[in-house]
Amino acid sequence: MKALTMTAALLAATALPALADDAATCGTVRYSDPGWTDITATNGVAAVLLESLGYTPDIATLSVPVGYEALKNGQTDLFLGNWMPAQQKFRDDLDAAGTIDVLAQNLEGAKFTLAVNKAGADAGVTDFADLDAQKDAFGGKIYGIEPGAPANQSIQAMIEADEFGLGDWELVESGEQAMLAQVSRSGDSPVVFLAWAPHPMNEAIDITYLSGGDKQFGPDFGGATVHTLARKEWVAACPNAARLFSQLVFDVPMENVLMGKILDDGADAKDAAKEWLAQNPDAIDTWLDGVTTLDGRPGADAVKAAVAG
Known part of the structure; x- marks a missing residue:
């Protein structure tokens, strides 16, 4: 996908090991949704990918301030909706705490x-x-x-x-x-x-x-960019899942499609994501490069099989 930036690609290639197995304790991945349809859509994509890989997504509906506190306090592992610069003060707080990694700029052109x-x-x-x-x-x-x-x-x-x-x-x-x-x-x-x-x-x-x-x-x-944030401890403990999120990069047309399915057609976010993924296998290859299932099998093959069913 065009939206996969060189920065994200380099991060994926150098910061996280390829084919890294995660411990069973990484099986549940906790992240939050502020109730915005764009984040609901991208969270849905993440959920389909995680489930296909054998993980269990645990998505909490939390307001923006509460969501950041949850991430800071270790109650969640990830947040895919860090809009910058609008949320700069929350990022300043997290950066000062020194407990957060920026895994990817997951959207530009917002x-x-x-x-x-x-x-x-x-x-x-x-x-x-x-x-x-x-x-x-x-x-x-x-x-x-x-x-x-x-x-x-x-x-x-x-x-x-x-x-x-x-x-x-x-x-x-x-x-x-x-x-x-x-x-x-x-x-x-x-x-x-x-x-x-x-x-x-x-x-x-x-x-x-x-x-x-x-x-x-x-x-x-x-004008804004959207970033994926994760707890440093989670990144270190769960490098395979972290690699996935470092490579999970979207674009505006894709999100418009998914959000339209959710808002206009009443589709569940995961159903909309599954349909889009089935129609865009190249995205799966990009996002799942070097990523395995929780039990160590090739990740892209597992996701393609899951969305084709």
Whole structure:
């Protein structure tokens, strides 16, 4: 796959031994899901791969702050959803603790910032600085995701600092699906909300990403990379599984497909992943290079057999 970066390839080739058998204690792999469909999709891919290799995935639904604490305290082994730079403060905390390895940059080309629907763009809002003049049309509300999410915290800080004149606006916190349902219900009424790619919302909704939010979300409309983090102790104890995750690298089109299956078709994340894997055997060869099953058999063959059934 094009998304397999040279950095990830070098890491896989040099940092972790090939065909490394894991102890039976590595059989359960614990990781978390903040309730975002993109991470649910990639977690689903990981679960299918792990199960095909004889491991048991244990996925806990945890908010972003709680998920990072769980990783820091050894309650989970991995996190596939470290969005940077939006989650920089959590990374700073983990880096200071010295207990975490960055196994891979698993996605590039992502973005994450405020956006408006077609009615909002038609009202002339294309930049953060345009919002306050249209406060009444927007109801003075900005729709965010789940409470505690770093993006929500950035919005709340912007409101409290009265940046762009938004000091009297309200942040409405909800989950991803509730937020998107609000956008869908808005019809011809302007609405401003958190938007990101990859996500099928970019196909289903006429979205205009707002410029001007570099301070809050970073340049290039909150341009982001996503990273896989793991506990150092787990990496050392379970080198075979760690090698898999060091090579597990995605791309935006792939995630859009998987997320569409989950959101639009109601598919289970693992079912969507299994279907995609069956149609993309080259990805299996890339991700499973040098990886074995838990009992030491060739990993790629095991995964191909599992998804073909």
